[in-house]
Amino acid sequence: MNTRHLARALGVSLALMSTAYGAEEVTCQRADLLVALAPRQPAEYSVSGELCGTRRELRRGALVQLLIHGATYSHDYWDFGSVSGVPYSYARAMAASGVATFAFDEIGAGGSSHPASNLITVDVAAHVAHQIVRALRNGDIGGTRFRKIIAVGHALGAVVAWDEAIRYADVDGVIVTGAAHSLSTRYRDAQANLFSAAVTDPRFITSGLDRGYLTTTPGARAGWFFTAFIPEEEAHKDVVAATELATAARFVTSTATRSIRVPVLTIVGGNDATLCGPGTRGLYFDCSTAATVARQEAAFYSRQARLHACVIPDAGHDLNLTLNHRLQLADALAWSVAFVEQNPIRERLPTRASDVALKPNDGLPSNCSSAREDNSPNPQYAGTGVRIP
Numbered sequence: 001m002n003t004r005h006l007a008r009a010l011g012v013s014l015a016l017m018s019t020a021y022g023a024e025e026v027t028c029q030r031a032d033l034l035v036a037l038a039p040r041q042p043a044e045y046s047v048s049g050e051l052c053g054t055r056r057e058l059r060r061g062a063l064v065q066l067l068i069h070g071a072t073y074s075h076d077y078w079d080f081g082s083v084s085g086v087p088y089s090y091a092r093a094m095a096a097s098g099v100a101t102f103a104f105d106e107i108g109a110g111g112s113s114h115p116a117s118n119l120i121t122v123d124v125a126a127h128v129a130h131q132i133v134r135a136l137r138n139g140d141i142g143g144t145r146f147r148k149i150i151a152v153g154h155a156l157g158a159v160v161a162w163d164e165a166i167r168y169a170d171v172d173g174v175i176v177t178g179a180a181h182s183l184s185t186r187y188r189d190a191q192a193n194l195f196s197a198a199v200t201d202p203r204f205i206t207s208g209l210d211r212g213y214l215t216t217t218p219g220a221r222a223g224w225f226f227t228a229f230i231p232e233e234e235a236h237k238d239v240v241a242a243t244e245l246a247t248a249a250r251f252v253t254s255t256a257t258r259s260i261r262v263p264v265l266t267i268v269g270g271n272d273a274t275l276c277g278p279g280t281r282g283l284y285f286d287c288s289t290a291a292t293v294a295r296q297e298a299a300f301y302s303r304q305a306r307l308h309a310c311v312i313p314d315a316g317h318d319l320n321l322t323l324n325h326r327l328q329l330a331d332a333l334a335w336s337v338a339f340v341e342q343n344p345i346r347e348r349l350p351t352r353a354s355d356v357a358l359k360p361n362d363g364l365p366s367n368c369s370s371a372r373e374d375n376s377p378n379p380q381y382a383g384t385g386v387r388i389p
Contacts, residue, residue: 024054048111049104052095067103070155071240074110078103117212120241122248126163173340182285226316263339264305269315290369310368338363
């Protein structure tokens with residue numbers, strides 16, 4: 001993406017974040033709920049989360065994003081706080097823009113229960129997410145009955161969002177960040193040195209966790225996650241069950257995501273070392289443009305998914321913690337409004353921003369695209385009759 005297009009996309013980002021919704025105060029309230037690890041099992045494990053929204057949105061209950069963090073993170077990934085005076089909180093910024101959020105600690109992470117690690121699989125994580133979706137619809141979290149829910153997952157959390165949407169078909173949209181149907185060979189080959197038993201790390205040595213809980217080895221995150229501030233990010237690292245990582249791997253090559261029948265958005269960093277480049281399937285995954293990413297992913301989705309992709313230029317894996325993190329927010333907000341809430345984006349923009357020509361790009365910023373806009377469209381995607389709202 002050239003400088004002019006990037007500046008324009010960032011301009012859209014700032015416009016989206018300065019809507020009338022931003023004038024309202026965002027409040028975040030902790031919520032804890034009991035969950036089961038599988039159907040027909042007792043709800044004896046606790047999950048901790050944070051519901052953020054303006055009073056207007058919590059009163060309307062029109063739309064909420066369920067935020068699922070990645071491996072070795074907690075819900076802090078979505079609400080990191082400020083670094084050098086710059087706020088890094090997707091959860092609060094999205095809420096300020098009119099879409100409520102619920103970020104939670106996955107089972108086995110953060111403030112949620114830590115059962116024996118071998119009990120945690122990606123299917124278990126999906127079942128936990130399903131129970132949270134049900135709680136959000138029933139008004140069991142914060143008292144608001146949300147009519148529409150978008151599952152937003154990062155990396156391993158994206159796989160959980162996939163699995164939840166496939167198994168339970170109870171969300172209205174899926175946003176996948178830092179993940180695709182690709183795993184780079186360099187990341188696969190580095191995993192043995194990237195992860196180690198959490199109890200061998202000074203941060204978790206007194207945690208009492210079993211050795212099946214992993215964390216990243218000290219200093220290893222910088223080269224892979226590519227965040228804007230390494231020391232602060234390292235201090236927030238968490239743990240992940242080895243069995244959840246292992247059982248999630250099958251989705252990289254699986255076409256199971258074709259079962260998803262709601263709109264899907266994929267957002268990747270142009271320099272994501274975990275998925276860009278030579279891949280484990282023997283293919284090169286090109287992250288250079290949004291249209292190219294959409295074309296490569298199109299074969300893994302149904303026509304009902306109306307797949308779109310966005311590329312955050314010069315960003316790595318952890319999109320919430322990069323210098324241009326606002327661009328991901330703009331992409332996710334514009335897509336949520338256009339494809340799930342289905343209100344014209346111009347109604348959500350201040351007057352000065354209404355001149356931004358979003359409509360020719362399916363209502364999305366210029367760093368986003370569908371496979372239809374690629375110069376060499378994948379024949380598997382062509383002629384699918386995709387309709388834009």
